[in-house]
Amino acid sequence: MQEQSCGRNDIVSASFSIHPMSDDFIDIILGALEEVDTSNVWSKTDDVSTSVRGTSAHVFDVTKALFMHAAKTGKHVAFQATYSCGCPGGSCEDANLEVGDIPVNNEKIKDTKQYVAAKFSLYPLGGGNYMDLIYQQIEAMKAFVTVSSAPLATxxxxxxIQVFNGLEKVFNATVEGGSSHNVMTVSISANSPSHN
Structure with missing residues (x-):
């Protein structure tokens, strides 16, 4: 059955995977899921990834909290996500827009210290001067974390916490910039043995 088409800019979707580099990866993932309140998003998990859908505030709240709870184990954890808003082939089904914008997982994670390295790419689709918009948002990230160039990404x-807060801010600013369909890809690594 094909899902209902939706191009609304007030509904954000994310498809993500968390990969703990540990023999007890199942316990790490399930433990993170037990810690996180997902009641304000629609979610579905399959054998490749988990998808969540709802308001921007709650989609970023859930993905940030899941990553933070997995990373606090001290094991090397990799996180891959694609965030999308306004996709004409997306779905509006089950997106709960009546829950307000207060992130329900913030209290548990707001004081967690966790260094990460990350890469992100923005794709404002359906707009005009998209490179100007991308450069503006890369510049905006500098208020949150250290920013440098990387092949095919920033x-x-x-x-x-600051990485996720910055990603949420620049994604929302890209949506508000007028593109009809916006995509952001993110890769985050915590507790990597290659970090000096």
Whole structure:
């Protein structure tokens, strides 16, 4: 059955995977899921990834909290996500827009210290001067973390909370910039043995 088409800019979707580099990866993932309140988003998990859908505030709240709870184990954890808004082939089904914008997982994670390295790419689709918009948002990330260039992406280094806060801010600013369909890809690594 094909899902209902939706191009609304008030509904954000994310498809993500968390990969703990540990023999007890199942316990790490399930433990993170037990810690996180997902009641304000629609979610579905399959054998490749988990998808969540709802308001921007709650989609970023859930993905940030899941990553933070997995990373606090001290094991090397990799996180891959694609965030999308306004996709004409997306779905509006089950997106709960009546829950307000207060992130329900913030209290548990707001004081967590966790260094991460990350890369992100923005794709404002359906707009005009998209490179100007991308450069503006890369510049905006500098208020949150250390920013440098990387092949096919922009590299970020700093506290995980700040990385996610910055990603949420620049994604929302890209949506508000007028593109009809916006996509952001993110890769985040915590507790990597290659970090000096």
């Amino acid at each position: 590299r970020l280094e700093g506290e995980a």
